[in-house]
Amino acid sequence: MMVLNTSQFSAIRGERMNKSELTQIDDVAKADLKQLLMQYHTSSNGLTSQAAADRLAQDGPNTIRNVKKRSEILVFIENFTSMMAILLWISGIIAMAAHMVELGIAIWAVNVINGCFSYWQQHAAQKATDSLKKMLPSYVKVRRDGQSLRVNTEDVVTGDLIELQAGDAVPADARIITSANLEIDESSLTGESVPVDKTPEYHHDQGEFSQDNMLFAGTVTTNGTALALVYATGMDTEFGRIATLTQGQKKVVYPLQRELNHLTRQLTIIAMVIGIAFFGLAIFFVHYPVANSFIFALGMIVAFIPEGLLPTVTLSLAQGTQRMAKRHALLKNLNSVETLGETTVICSDKTGTLTQNQMTVNHLWLAGNTYDVTGTGYVTNGKIMAGNQAVSLEQDSDLTTLIRIATLDNDTSVDEGTSNEKAKILGTPTEAALVILTRKAGEDRQALTKQFERLGELPFDSKRKLMSTITKTPAGNWLIYTKGALGSELAACDRILDKGVVRPLTEQDRQRIVAANEQYAREGLRSLAFSYREVTADDPLVGTKIADYTPQTAETHMVFVGLMVMSDPPRPEIYDAVQKCHRARIRIIMVTGDSPVTAKSIATKIGITSANARVISGDELDQLSDDELRQALKGEVIFARVAPEHKFRIVSMCQKNGEIVASTGDGVNDAPALKRADIGIAMGVTGTDVAKDAADMILTDDNFASIVSAIEEGRTVYSNLQKFLLYILNSNVPEAAPSVVFLLTRGLVPLPLTVMQILTVDLGTDLLPALGLGIEKPEPGMMDQPPRPQNSHLLNRQIIWKAFGLYGLVASIISTCAYFFVNYVHGWPNVALAASGSLYAQATTMTLGAIIFCQIAAAMNCRTQISSVFSVGLFSNRRIWLGIVVEIVLLGILMEVPLLQEIFNTAPLNSAEWLFLACIPIPLFLLEEGRKLLVRHLRVRSQS
Template identity: 35%
Template sequence: MINERELESGLTQVEAERRLKKYGANVLKQKKRVSPIKIFISQFNDFITWILIVATIISGFMGEKADAITILIIVIMNSILGFVQEFKTEKSLEALKEMASPTSKVIRDGKVKVINAGELVIGDVILLETGDKVPADCILLSTGNFMVDESLLTGESVGVEKDSGDKNNSLYMGTIVIKGKGRAKVVETGMKTEMGKIAGMLQDIEKERSPLKEKLASLGKVLVVMCIAICIVVTLTGVWRGQDKYEMFLVGVSLAVAAIPEGLAAIVTVALALGVSRMLKRNALIRKLPAVETLGCTSVICSDKTGTLTENRMTVKALYFNGRVHRIGKDILPENVLMKKAFTYCNDCNFDMKKADISGAVIGDPTEVALIKAFFKDIKTLNTFLGKARRTYDIPFDSDRKMMSVIMKEGSRKIGYVKGAPERVIRRCKYILDGSEVRIFTSDEKNKALKAVEKMSFDALRCIAGAYKDKEVVPGKSLEENLIFIGVAGIIDPPRKEAKDAVLKCKLAGIRPVMITGDHKNTAFAVGKELDICKHESEVITGEELDKLSDRQLAVKIQDISIFARVNPGHKLRIVKAFKAKGNIVAMTGDGVNDAPAVKEADIGICMGIAGTDVTKEASSMILLDDNFATIVSAVEEGRVIYDNIRKFIRYLLSCNLGEVLTMFLTSIFYLDTPLLPIQILMVNLATDGLPAIALGVDPPQGDIMRGKPRAKNESIFARGLSEKIIVRGALIGVCTVLAFVIGLYLGFGLKTSRTIALCTLIMSQLIHVFECRSENHSLFEINLFTNVYLLAAVATSITMVLCILYLPFLRGVFHTSALRISQWAIVLFFSGIIAFLNSLYLYFK
């Protein structure tokens, strides 16, 4: 059992840490992680690599020990590079999974804390409310109207009512709270829970397959077949011309290794993982990797208003009672005890009585915090006030009723208090409090109150009405009937400063920002106009008006709507479907349990990290850690950057590999000597395919990344002329390399030096081309070459490798190269740079 002190103050942090050591973490057993050794070994599990290893062994037996050792070293270096890529990706995704793990509200040392659910221990007192996932096996200690979805365990979809006062007070890990709120004591954790006994259910987010990665894997298979076919042709042609069979076999295998873009899908994963890490730094937690690709396609962002477009820093600015509006700070307010009671008792804030400052002592929903701060200036007075009554029953707020109700026992009397949307509360009021007199609430007075609310809403004030009931106060629906109207509080929530810039950025990027709120139409319009989301009232529609439209009518009208006011979560789902019906890629925000269907239906489901429920988090693709609209726009920008970077290194890899294949193919069909030896081909692969391609994956965004329209979701990765760029540039790399080789022979430099010129031309042309790949529309003259330090370092490393095999005697012997003179370097630089120069001139003047 748990005593009254523990119910209020929970365990101490010291005791919790002791129990965590004793019982272990509250987690289910996971599959064993892949060890670094297995990741490294897997790099060799490739058909082409095995052929190369066999070729190395044959070289050794035939006495070519230097070649054999060098080829083996290159294979190992390639494998190390692949290992580093994959290991970093695994680490990034493990960190992502850790960030996405569930949290829990727990009482420790008398304070409400949000901790990782894995840190819960037996004896902890936790707070649960609608939408929460139960983090461990518990028993209810206190509750009101509590219901749980246990279908995960029982298969029954009907909610199960729970009551702290009877035997039916057990809660199980993984089940969902679908109604009410309460406190519970943890009785079992981890594998000792009912869920742990049945099976582990932790989601392995890193196993999510990216559609783009799937497509590229398929493309890779096609390219493998094509490259092997060309390599066989090159090999057989050489043999037919009387060249050494063994040498041509090695040429064919080496060319296949260099030509096949085996790292394409892996680099996509690296780019996605690095992009996810960058998003995390900008407060956007990606739960599902495919969402990264879809983000760049987003054409509509449907965002909640409160806390996302606004600061969620509420302040009561006006109160309406006794038939007039009183402006706080301007008017002298008469005492209204019942209004103070309604907004204080009908409130779910938590209080830290140890803090003297009221601002830091009240913890909860910003609207409810603002209401308490409007009536109390210090925590001591608030504590005294709260001690005069005890809550015996409540009906929690829900988005359909738009109200919350409580029954308070004040001495021997029971009084009901209600707060909620003014039009809902006023409709249920039969009487009105006028000063100290209670009388019939006439239709004229109701209209007067509603007009006051409308006037306040035009000033961007969010209005909350209060009412009470002192007769026939019993639990149930009747609590919210025949109420006595007290008044209305007008609360201002200023727009975020960064939200206006984010809205402008959306519009420049061809993305339509849409506001969705439960607030009054006028309040929503005032905020929307200030943020430049809309200009005219005709762009605003209410949930009531929405209900009168058929799905077909809504799909037609939705193109002209920028703000949806007084809507419920059911409306959100219709809004998403209507936008999608018009061909839009929709991002939708949500936090409550009822938002989950709309969040799941959206192309990009976004959950609020601060206010979001566990159910909505699980339905979402992305979690906003700061609940900020600007973060959504930043994530969309990052999504575009990632997709652009993937196109960059695809362009680079495929054009370079095509150039390598054509170099060998052209010389074979024109009966020229082999321009590159097997070991030189492998050197090209090592110097150009690895580090530069990865560096392109982290290329910073171009300045105009958010100035173009969103791409179509089904757009091919080779769209917008990318395939033509790859073919043309690859062909030119091959032709220029062959020309440099032929000129070397023509000038009498000899076969060895001519091969060295061809080798350097092929490598240098690719290293120059990597800078061209940074932009599809701008020339080298317009790109700031120093903004990607990783690329500069990668190219510098590759050039150093080339200089080493040319000017270090030992390596020169291994790679069969010559030390080039300045005049020979002039040939290399001319043929490797001429195409880039002419292309840059064309783009610059275009």
């Protein structure tokens, strides 16, 4: 679903909401739940799959449609009304008024073709962007046929029972059936940033959308869990109704757009100044007629305007993001590409990002026994291997209790699938590992959950790092099952289960448990601690309502049971990705909730840091001042046992150190850090909807290596923009040089290149090779260079020097020599230079041809900045070669078609002249290859 601007919601809600609509919401909120289920033909088992499919076909997908889409006609017209376009319209009128109709038509043709070209590229870029949006599906758990299924939010229908937990976006308007500690962020509807409590009971406070038992599309679950009945989807939701009045938002101008707009204005002003200067020189220095001087100056203006710059950049960005998508990184905004190229620090989670996120239980620790279950077959036929002995749950009551807590204090479910599908585990990898272990140990989870009824739960909280469920035993007793981080668990326990006997937890017990946990951590393993509490007759909680249970009252006086120890091996590709970051001068800072020992073990193992890295815990971080933290961030550092809220401070201090920060996250509390970071990166597989909404980029595989690939692509896109700019600008000099010769000789040398021929270069031969440069693949060694400085610009000194002082100057000399070559063959300097006729047409055609063949060499030379073109493949970029073929074919058509000969002042060339042109690109290409080889050699020497 789209997210609409909060202020716009607030501004119009008074206009939209009326009594009938309020009554409709209240009617659903007040209705008897059983009657409501009957009304929507559903039950506590949810809809049947067939009923859901029928309703989806009848009502359509659960999406917000764009009801105020901009008119394509207006979008098309905008491409013909820029400052430069208006100037060319006026110039065409003046040319026609001066009785140069062909020139006026040609100038207008420039506008028409360039406008159509711009519109086509905008359309292509939008199409690419839309295709990326389709790759960002949102999912929700629904109950159908009595089972929990994970479906696309577009497939949610009225009558569905949706299951929500912290981090989920509410996909449709719904009535709460059951909930536990549920809090909803309704700021998108109400403008209030503080989450509100929600319960199944109806209560209506003052203000709109304030019914306690109602959920609305576009809001977000920040805490707790809920089961709710969907009663409105898509445009029928409150969100959808408001959307009809709020679409058509004002576009945001991003830094890259501002720089491109600034660059366009700069080049336009330069062109105008040059044009005015040439106009004055033509009149006062050469004594040209005013009309001819104006046309002459107009040619200079056109020569220096990079037509198609902005749309080509947009298309280049879109194609770059599509390449990123193929490498599992989806950018939500094209302009984020610029920031990726500047990234200097990556603040990365460990689990699932650096590791495989495939948790496997391999050790079980109990006070009276331990189980090493690292090998295959460690759990078989309902028995767990303890050394060489197979132990059943009946043989070890402590083990039975541990397995039971892992089974019942667990929100992960199993979708058994169909005969054609494999079973799927719906939940977190950690809980999934527990489910797999308990299933293999012979515990029937479905039967156990029916036997031990869940009465309520205290959802996991990143601050207390615990999750608890309250269950009712077959005997009618209440049990509180808790799992979580060892430190938090031990703090809540005062007893321990030891060989079936509950006894006081001694200091010696605590030391033994901590020592075992630290040993596992040194091996890079992660542990979960388990405990329970029986609410007996003398327990203070007796008589307390489940809704009134709090962590402070329930998670105390617990009985410690044991540890389940898991491994999550590093991803195989992480080692190469980390080395790439080091070569690219990008620092990696691990920020994890795991123990300091585990974090350092993993970081050292995969090469993020050395063994000398400083490890800062969350508690230590709280004690550090901002200056101390900033100083620590300048060295090798790992953050362990930190809460997601700590990320915001870490990211902020990195930025104050002058870093460009990319930060990963997947949870609700990660959202502030993701928004704060220069590039927020959410996990596409395990990430919550809140994290994805706050992020700039989403990883479809949750893989750190994909971040590195995205940075490489970001650098490549920016490099390609500079290549494109270099190619476009380098032809400006040879276009202007003939006019300079004409001025310096005070008209004794006739114009070697006509205005119409200048238009041919700008409009016809520049475009396709330039587009080819915009999609060039990453250059070898791209990740061996440091990040681009923040104050760098697209048009830098190096590009100016290459465009005007190297490529442009060489092309100017060659094209001018080509003009004199034709005249020399026909008797010059013994005869005067022709100012008209077939010889003049042949000479100007030769000048045009030389510029085009210099462009061919420039297109190849611009493909790489330092590396040899052969290293990327001489023929690997087919679009450039297509552009080269089109250039040559176009030149041939202009020379051979009589009508075009008259309009463009061209003439056929003989074989010797064609041979002259064909020889131009080869030495230019080889000379540039030699220069790049010398630069590479000097860089190697300077680094050695």
